[in-house]
Amino acid sequence: MSHTENFKAAFRNHPGGVAVLTADSGDGPVGLTATSVSSVSADPPMLMFSISGLSSTGPALLKAETVVVHLLGEQQVELAKTFATSGIDRFADQASWARLTTGEPYLVSAPTWLRGKVVNQMEAGGSTIVVIEILEVRLPEEGQDAQHGQRPLVYHNRTWHALGDSSALG
Amino acid sequence: MSHTENFKAAFRNHPGGVAVLTADSGDGPVGLTATSVSSVSADPPMLMFSISGLSSTGPALLKAETVVVHLLGEQQVELAKTFATSGIDRFADQASWARLTTGEPYLVSAPTWLRGKVVNQMEAGGSTIVVIEILEVRLPEEGQDAQHGQRPLVYHNRTWHALGDSSALG
Numbered sequence: 001m002s003h004t005e006n007f008k009a010a011f012r013n014h015p016g017g018v019a020v021l022t023a024d025s026g027d028g029p030v031g032l033t034a035t036s037v038s039s040v041s042a043d044p045p046m047l048m049f050s051i052s053g054l055s056s057t058g059p060a061l062l063k064a065e066t067v068v069v070h071l072l073g074e075q076q077v078e079l080a081k082t083f084a085t086s087g088i089d090r091f092a093d094q095a096s097w098a099r100l101t102t103g104e105p106y107l108v109s110a111p112t113w114l115r116g117k118v119v120n121q122m123e124a125g126g127s128t129i130v131v132i133e134i135l136e137v138r139l140p141e142e143g144q145d146a147q148h149g150q151r152p153l154v155y156h157n158r159t160w161h162a163l164g165d166s167s168a169l170g
Numbered sequence: 171m172s173h174t175e176n177f178k179a180a181f182r183n184h185p186g187g188v189a190v191l192t193a194d195s196g197d198g199p200v201g202l203t204a205t206s207v208s209s210v211s212a213d214p215p216m217l218m219f220s221i222s223g224l225s226s227t228g229p230a231l232l233k234a235e236t237v238v239v240h241l242l243g244e245q246q247v248e249l250a251k252t253f254a255t256s257g258i259d260r261f262a263d264q265a266s267w268a269r270l271t272t273g274e275p276y277l278v279s280a281p282t283w284l285r286g287k288v289v290n291q292m293e294a295g296g297s298t299i300v301v302i303e304i305l306e307v308r309l310p311e312e313g314q315d316a317q318h319g320q321r322p323l324v325y326h327n328r329t330w331h332a333l334g335d336s337s338a339l340g
Binding site for chain 2 (some may be wrong): 007010012014015016019039042046048065071077122126134136137139159162163166
């Protein structure tokens, strides 16, 4: 295998939590599924993600000043699939999304999301790493979160997983 | 809860694949467990991670020109714990590590690792985001990888998990 193919093989086996990013820089709602979202700093609260230059919706998302990051659980696996599918209108289901009072599109069935403003970007090999500072956090209501039945979603080797008691190590 | 506490609560519930980073900038081997490792670009192959300014070993790691990133499976959970523990000599077990011919310390029992050179860094809220370009990829031999029994390790809400058939969504 080539160097790039070996790299891809290594990362196919590296799991990631699943998020959907949404934004609107003035041309309508855009969104995509990302497995690169990670906390960077708690105080001030900041997170990072990367956007591939090959992504069809990447350029529109990178123009936005604010982004909503939804951290998904197993009950949002269909949203994760929708926002990872090319060539469809990801916002076709009008009941699936709405606008925050600040204007950004968001997914109404996602119990956890964070709204932030872009504070830094860095180019890396045709992709762009984005840092956002969090302005607003929405947490699950009781009965929705992991402690109350919502298992977090993980993507690994082209398969969706949910963490729970059966995946925990002793 | 405060804004920062809400942010922490959201990310406690966001799972991450588990990696151990090792390096030596001339003062001896250093290493730490990271859940922020993510692929950024496949061609050229690049990955990113973030290092907290609060990490005791962060500054030494950030001085290194090259880093080894081990992507861990369930059989490396003790390594993950060791490299996440403060106040110990993480390299005390001489049998657990060796030097690559290029000089970097690496963990001999980790079947997947990538060696790369630092190509960019970006400050973000007291942490540092690092991008490395991959120079060398080590993949599992047959019988070691996910398809042959090694289940990838995931960290979530202070618990270690392993992905497998029981966590896959149908």
